[in-house]
Amino acid sequence: MPSNLRIDAHRLWASLMETAAIGATAKGGINRQTLTAEDGLVRVWFKRAAEALGCRVSVDEVGNLFALRPGRDARLAPIALGSHLDTQPTGGKFDGNLGVLGALEALRTLVAAGYETNAPLVVVSWTNEEGARFAPAMLGSGVFAGVYSRADADAMTDTQGIRFGDALEGIGWRGELTAGAMPLSAYLELHIEQGPILEAEDKTIGVVTGVQGVRWYEATITGRESHAGTTPMPRRADAFIACARLALDAQAIALAHKPTAVATVGRVAVEPNSPNVIPGVVRMTIDLRHHDDGVLAAMEMGLHAAIEEIALDDRVDIALRKLHDLAAVKFHPECIAAVRAGAEALGFAHRDIISGAGHDAVHLSKVTPTAMIFVPCKDGLSHNEAESATIEHCAAGAQVLLEAALALDARLGTR
Numbered sequence: 001m002p003s004n005l006r007i008d009a010h011r012l013w014a015s016l017m018e019t020a021a022i023g024a025t026a027k028g029g030i031n032r033q034t035l036t037a038e039d040g041l042v043r044v045w046f047k048r049a050a051e052a053l054g055c056r057v058s059v060d061e062v063g064n065l066f067a068l069r070p071g072r073d074a075r076l077a078p079i080a081l082g083s084h085l086d087t088q089p090t091g092g093k094f095d096g097n098l099g100v101l102g103a104l105e106a107l108r109t110l111v112a113a114g115y116e117t118n119a120p121l122v123v124v125s126w127t128n129e130e131g132a133r134f135a136p137a138m139l140g141s142g143v144f145a146g147v148y149s150r151a152d153a154d155a156m157t158d159t160q161g162i163r164f165g166d167a168l169e170g171i172g173w174r175g176e177l178t179a180g181a182m183p184l185s186a187y188l189e190l191h192i193e194q195g196p197i198l199e200a201e202d203k204t205i206g207v208v209t210g211v212q213g214v215r216w217y218e219a220t221i222t223g224r225e226s227h228a229g230t231t232p233m234p235r236r237a238d239a240f241i242a243c244a245r246l247a248l249d250a251q252a253i254a255l256a257h258k259p260t261a262v263a264t265v266g267r268v269a270v271e272p273n274s275p276n277v278i279p280g281v282v283r284m285t286i287d288l289r290h291h292d293d294g295v296l297a298a299m300e301m302g303l304h305a306a307i308e309e310i311a312l313d314d315r316v317d318i319a320l321r322k323l324h325d326l327a328a329v330k331f332h333p334e335c336i337a338a339v340r341a342g343a344e345a346l347g348f349a350h351r352d353i354i355s356g357a358g359h360d361a362v363h364l365s366k367v368t369p370t371a372m373i374f375v376p377c378k379d380g381l382s383h384n385e386a387e388s389a390t391i392e393h394c395a396a397g398a399q400v401l402l403e404a405a406l407a408l409d410a411r412l413g414t415r
């Protein structure tokens with residue numbers, strides 16, 4: 001049975017639209033990059049809105065925001081609900097914002113009903129999820145989870161040479177709290193899918209069971225530069241032809257593990273990049289993703305085999321360097337079950353889904369039981385000013401977020 005608490009879809013929508021005005025772009029999106037003046041303004045908005053609900057708002061040393069509503073039992077660690085309020089330079093209105101404002105709406109619903117949870121609830125807005133200004137992405141949650149240190153974060157610089165630590169102090173949001181000092185009972189994050197699956201299958205809720213692993217490589221192919229007119233085909237060592245073969249092999253490797261494996265060659269640099277010179281050197285990236293690390297390992301072996309064969313056939317040298325290796329994440333069974341049961345009880349069409357993109361929940365899952373809730377977005381489009389989601393889907397997501405939090409809270413109370 002679902003609770004008799006119902007979130008207010010129009011109140012949630014009004015908050016989404018009100019905050020979307022902070023950093024609004026002409027094409028209907030948001031440019032609210034982390035630690036800019038706009039980020040400062042939305043932080044003030046969030047703090048006011050949370051304090052109006054009687055929450056205590058605290059800020060940690062990397063600017064993560066925590067709005068806490070006490071529960072019946074102060075000995076219980078809070079259940080955290082959240083996401084991020086920063087955006088890409090040409091970001092949309094829902095990526096991250098829905099997770100924070102949906103959590104705020106869940107809290108508003110509890111306050112309006114006078115409903116007291118067993119554990120405290122805390123709405124969190126993580127600093128620099130997007131990584132658009134300071135790389136890497138998911139930085140604030142990463143420091144909270146101990147993946148990076150405060151010093152790592154402070155030292156990161158944007159393209160203007162401004163340090164993260166200086167930018168944070170510049171907008172006045174360096175807090176007192178040590179990052180990660182707050183123990184949590186669980187973490188739930190509501191987010192738009194940023195992909196086409198839910199919309200295509202007419203599902204309202206994605207029960208996110210994990211996040212796929214990512215491996216990034218750079219291949220440097222060395223052939224021999226020579227004249228495009230005078231070098232007969234059998235005498236060539238064409239680094240670009242080897243690159244093209246490797247790109248097709250990467251595609252074949254992904255298709256051998258369909259439907260979930262993906263492979264992308266996103267960057268290719270050809271030298272000397274001249275129309276009448278056979279390319280001597282090509283540098284290319286290869287991005288492999290799958291939700292099972294075993295499959296990723298098999299894909300990597302396939303890549304090595306392809307490279308050996310191409311090097312031999314095309315008389316080139318291929319050096320492969322691994323740039324990134326992020327393991328696949330499996331969310332917590334109890335949190336996943338709470339999300340699924342919430343969607344079920346509310347009668348929403350739902351399916352299990354793996355996240356193709358990284359989220360703050362990836363880091364949080366290392367320190368507390370975690371799961372995510374997805375709702376559809378139009379044409380699967382995200383990181384785009386045209387990003388769009390319906391009021392019904394946003395509301396359904398926030399309602400499932402509330403139900404799942406209440407289910408986890410009920411279990412904490414009976415332990």
Ligand SMILES: [Zn+2]
Nearest residue numbers: 095096129191
């Ligand atoms: Zn996001």
